Amino acid sequence: MSGFLDGQIRRAGEKRGFAVMRLLTHWNEIVGDDTARMAHPVDVGYGREGFGATLTVLCTGSSAPLVQQMLPQIREKVNACYGYSAISRVRVTQTAPVGFSEGQMSFDTAPKQKAPPAPHVISASKELASDVESDGLRRALEQLGQNVMARKTNT
Template sequence: MRGFEPTVGLLRERIRVAGETRGFAVAKLLTHWHEVVGEEFAKCTRPVKIGYGRDGFGATLTLLTTGAAAPMLMMSRDKIRDRVNACYGYSAISKVVLTQTAPIGFSEGQAQFGAATTVEKPAPSPQVVAQARETAEGVGDDRLRAAIEMLATNVLARTEQRSGGKKGD
């Protein structure tokens, strides 16, 4: 191959071997989990491993989920199994097992479920807004003045928040 080789070409074999150690013959099951099972299941599950029985027919898919979602998922195991088998193209999975864990997974940040919640910042106090406006007052360009005023508001609000709203800190 001439020039730069695509990264996927360099890593394809390593990814395949790593996936196969956990039983995943089809990497798409891991990389596109939300497309395989749908958003409703993907937001509360993560595939952990696929175990094969001694007779070689019908593997067991182990999913990681939260305790609160487990009862609903227990009733939907057949639907999940059918969607995963559609990804494989044949009936590779015969059983779906759920493993319950805390909402953040086995350790911090490894298996987060659902969308991250956003925390809204409190509105700056009128004193901070007035002081920021005063800071940017001498600037002639309107866009630059607005940017400086926003920056000053953020810095002053953070300083006020850290000091607990006390003046002179």
């Protein structure tokens, strides 16, 4: 099934200028999770002179200034994906080329799962907060203790 769809997906991507499909399928890995939450690639356009292409990224209005500041890093990372200096410009847009309603998409990526704290960390935090009478305050202090002790063991 994937072999059958691979050619169709490639043709559809090439219509939008994405000669390297990895740019679309692995966007989070190429530019990083923080940038991927703010911007998505929508088009690669080639100018008349043929001196490099322009990558258009879609972002929300509130994140546009941050994305604008990151354009040189985005261009470097995308060119590393292509393997040569294919992209000479990165342009920011706040509307998708298909229209306003279709361009409203979620930029959230799946949050990373935190590993549960080690059993000795849980028992130590419960022991430290055991003297507190208020249940809510005790649970909050236990959680704070677990976070601090887990951070110390990871560094």
